[in-house]
Structure formats: structure tokens, C-alpha cells
Amino acid sequence: MGVEAPMHLRMRGGRREAVHERREDEERHSVPMSDEHKAYQERILRAAHEGGFGGDSEVRTRVGRTWIQTDTLIEGADGRRIGWEVQLSTIDESGLRGVRARAGKAAKNGITPAWHTDRLAYAQRNDTHWTRSDRLPAHLIARNGDLRIxxxxxALDFWHCDTSALYPCPDGVRRCGKAHATAKPRDVFFDDMVRQTAAGTIVPIQFRAGKTTHRYWVTSADRDRLDDLDSDDTRLPPERETTSATGASRNRPTCQPTTAPSTEQDPPTPDVPLTARPLLTALPLQPAAPAAETVPSDRETVPPALEQRKTPTIPQATNTTTGLPTDLIMLQQAADAAHHKLQQLDDHHERDLQRQAWRQAAEIVQAAVTRYARTKRLNRHEVETRLRQLVRHTAG
Known part of the structure; x- marks a missing residue:
């Protein structure tokens, strides 16, 4: 399994047995690493290298007479070392009890522990600094799209406990007149988390709320303000300049598709009613989405039956008044015309046939809108809304 670990000989029943010194080394032989685990390791290293930091996977660090095994160790700025531990499999309580021991041993030897999981039960524990993302397959984890934690x-919200405060007093009194901090959940990109923990702009803290001590990741500016608050809670700590850990991105978020990716060849073009065929041939094929994007969300996923064959891109005419492609407008007009014709029919059989024709025309325009929005890096919902308003206002 590629594991190098110290072992020793023992006598058992008159026989010599070679056994590992640490149980976790033995478990690495019986529990193979999952594809998702490997994908996270590769992504952590890639994100760190893009930020100018080095690192390696399955790093063994000697601690006295024992070893510390780290899934992925990132060498950050100013001698900072971030030890990423990815825990995706189900472990029993005995295994979870060892998390704090491993994290504590790593911290004592200059490694900042960062445990990542996709299990809600693990992320709610306070034995170490956990982060969690949605449960995703390996091929999505490994891609360059925006994987969110x-x-x-x-994010720490600092406020003064007076009659105008929005939060209740954490000390249990009506209004104590002191300054307090409230920890509010915030999403952050996984790649940014890797780079900013290595740079020191995101740091771990222990935040006490009532009788419970939570372990969170916050910006270094929030950590400094919290230290000021702990030293003097009679006044609000001063504002500090900071760069937001989260921000807008031009990439689509990484999400789990409803169906597994198909490796089959492109299916043939679906049957299209005669009224829509001339318009369909006029629709140019858009270039494939950039590599930095991942699969679209569920509402934007294009049915496999509507994927067209790859052909050379044809120049696309654009309506100078609206800025939308002329062919996109024509497809929406065809779909609306098919729907209007459906409303005019009374015969049950004819309505079924026309309803099928309308749905096919609607699916075609939906696929075209998706390809256009992905190619131009636009918001698909805004493009669709603008297109419908334009066509139906003109028709009216």
C-alpha cells in the first residue's frame, strides 16, 4: 500500500509476529484510500502551488521515538505548516477519540491541524478545527470549479451590549453595557482556504460561547480584534483593514449532479416538429465551457438527449438593439408559437401531439440559453428572463 511505518516483533503462541507500532498504520493496509480522499489531496496541493506554497502528501514527521502521519502538509509563509487531514469515511467513537490526540500532537510540533470532512456529525465536534463541504464524487472534487466550505x-460581529443591540447578552443579563463578539457562519472557497491558511490571513481560534468552547477559522483581522476584546471588554475593539476571505467568482460552484457523467457517444439530434426545424438548423454551436468551470446546477443541466454533435463554430448574428443572438430570439419565438397553438386546440389527441412539440421546442431554447450563458460567462437566469421579456413584449 506504499506505507512505510515502524514495526516490531512479538511472540504470540510460540510464533513471532511482525506488527505495527501504531494502530493507524495498520489500518492503512486494510482500509484503502478512497478516490474522493485522493482528489482532496490533489486539490489541496494544486491550490497551494497556485498560491506559491509547497507541500506533499502522506508526510511522516518524527516526534521523539514516534511519528506524525499527515495526509497533506503545506509549507506556508514565515515557517507556517498546515497539516490537512481529510476524513470522509465513517469511523467509530474509538477512532474519533483519537482526533484530539493527533491534533494536539501535531500542534505541539509546529503543525497547525486542519481537518476536513463531508460528514455533518464530524463538523459539529469541537475536538479540533473542522471544516466541511458537501458530499461530492471524486471527479467533481478534482475539478477547478468553486468548491465551497x-x-x-x-465572521466575527462585534457589538455593544446596550438597548439598541440586535443580539441577546451572552452573560444572561438584560444589558451589561460591555462589548461582545458573535460568530456568524460564512462560506469560503476551499482553494482560498488552503492558500490563506498557508499565508496566515485565515487562522484558527477558540471561541467561547456560554460554557462551550468552539473551534473556528476566522480572518487574522477578526482574531486580532477578538484579542483586543478579551483584553478589555468595556469598549469595542478598533476596526482593522482586512481582505474578505470570500468573494465573487466567475466560475460556477461545484455541485453534485443528479445523474452520473455519461461516457457514451453523443446521441443523435432529437426529432423536431417541422415548424421548428428551419430555426434549429440556424442555431450555431457554442464552444465548450472553459476548463475552469464545472457542471452546471440542477436547474441548468442540459438533458443528454439535447446535446448536439461537435461541429465547427458558426459566426452568430447578434441583435444590435438587445444584444442577444438573433437565433436565440427565433428559437424563443418558435417555442412561444408552439405553446400558443396548443392553447387553440380542443381535440385531446391533437393536444397531446402539440404538447410534445411545444416541450421539445422549449427544451431546445433552454439548451441554447444555457450554452450561450456559459460561453459568455453570464447569469443564465438573467439571460432567460431578458429573452422572454423581449420576445413576448414584442409579440404583444
């Missing part, structure tokens, strides 16, 4: 990162 949905738990573990916080």
Missing part, C-alpha cells in the same frame, strides 16, 4: 469558517 459550508461549515467551519466564521
Amino acid at each position: 459550508v461549515s467551519g469558517f466564521r
Whole structure:
């Protein structure tokens, strides 16, 4: 399994047995690493290298007479070392009890532990600094789209406990007149988390709320303000310049598709009613989405039956008044015309046939809108709304 670990001989029943010194080394032989685990390791290293930081996977660090095994160790700025541990499989309580021991041993030897999971139960624990993302297949984790951390990162809101405060007093009194901080959940991009923890702009803290001590990741500016608050809670700590850990991105978010990616050849073009065929041939094929994007969300996923064959891109005429492609407008007009014709029919059989024709025309324009929005890096909902308003207002 590619594991190098110290072992020793013992006598058992008159026989010599070679056994590992650490149980976790033995478990690495019986529990193979999942594809999702490998994808996370590769993504952590790639994100770190893009930020100018080095690192390696399955790093063994000697600690006295024992070792520390780190899934992915990132060498950050100013000698900072971030030890990423990816925990995706189900482990029992005995295994979870060892998390704090491993994290504590890493921290004592200059490694900042960063545990990542996709299990909600693990992310809610306070034994170490956990982060969590949605459960995704390996091929999505490994891609360059925006993988979000949905738990573990916080933004600190500092406020004065007076009659105008929005939060209740954490000390349990009506209004104490002191300054307090409230930790509010915030999403952060996984790649940004890797780079900013290595740079020191995102740091771990222990935040006490009531009788519970939580372990969160916050910006270094929030950490400094929290230190000021702890030293003097009679006044609000001063504002500090900071760069937001989250921000807008031109990439689509990484999400789990409803169907597995198909490796089959492109299916043939579906049957189209005679009224829509001339318009369909006029629709140019758009170039494939950039590599930095991932599959669209569920509402934007194009049915496989509507994927067209790859052909050379044809120049696309654009309506100078609206800025939308003329062929896109024609397809929407065809779909609306098919729907209007459906409303005029009374015969049950004819309505079924026309309803099928209308749905096919609607699916074609939906696919065209999706390809156009992905190619131009536009908001698909805004493009669709603008197109419908234009066509139906003109028709009216």
C-alpha cells in the first residue's frame, strides 16, 4: 500500500509476529484510500502551488521515538505548516477519540491541524478545527470549479451590549453595557482556504460561547480584534483593514449532479416538429465551457438527449438593439408559437401531439440559453428572463 511505518516483533503462541507500532498504520493496509480522499489531496496541493506554497502528501514527521502521519502538509509563509487531514469515511467513537490526540500532537510540533470532512456529525465536534463541504464524487472534487466550505469558517460581529443591540447578552443579563463578539457562519472557497491558511490571513481560534468552547477559522483581522476584546471588554475593539476571505467568482460552484457523467457517444439530434426545424438548423454551436468551470446546477443541466454533435463554430448574428443572438430570439419565438397553438386546440389527441412539440421546442431554447450563458460567462437566469421579456413584449 506504499506505507512505510515502524514495526516490531512479538511472540504470540510460540510464533513471532511482525506488527505495527501504531494502530493507524495498520489500518492503512486494510482500509484503502478512497478516490474522493485522493482528489482532496490533489486539490489541496494544486491550490497551494497556485498560491506559491509547497507541500506533499502522506508526510511522516518524527516526534521523539514516534511519528506524525499527515495526509497533506503545506509549507506556508514565515515557517507556517498546515497539516490537512481529510476524513470522509465513517469511523467509530474509538477512532474519533483519537482526533484530539493527533491534533494536539501535531500542534505541539509546529503543525497547525486542519481537518476536513463531508460528514455533518464530524463538523459539529469541537475536538479540533473542522471544516466541511458537501458530499461530492471524486471527479467533481478534482475539478477547478468553486468548491465551497459550508461549515467551519466564521465572521466575527462585534457589538455593544446596550438597548439598541440586535443580539441577546451572552452573560444572561438584560444589558451589561460591555462589548461582545458573535460568530456568524460564512462560506469560503476551499482553494482560498488552503492558500490563506498557508499565508496566515485565515487562522484558527477558540471561541467561547456560554460554557462551550468552539473551534473556528476566522480572518487574522477578526482574531486580532477578538484579542483586543478579551483584553478589555468595556469598549469595542478598533476596526482593522482586512481582505474578505470570500468573494465573487466567475466560475460556477461545484455541485453534485443528479445523474452520473455519461461516457457514451453523443446521441443523435432529437426529432423536431417541422415548424421548428428551419430555426434549429440556424442555431450555431457554442464552444465548450472553459476548463475552469464545472457542471452546471440542477436547474441548468442540459438533458443528454439535447446535446448536439461537435461541429465547427458558426459566426452568430447578434441583435444590435438587445444584444442577444438573433437565433436565440427565433428559437424563443418558435417555442412561444408552439405553446400558443396548443392553447387553440380542443381535440385531446391533437393536444397531446402539440404538447410534445411545444416541450421539445422549449427544451431546445433552454439548451441554447444555457450554452450561450456559459460561453459568455453570464447569469443564465438573467439571460432567460431578458429573452422572454423581449420576445413576448414584442409579440404583444
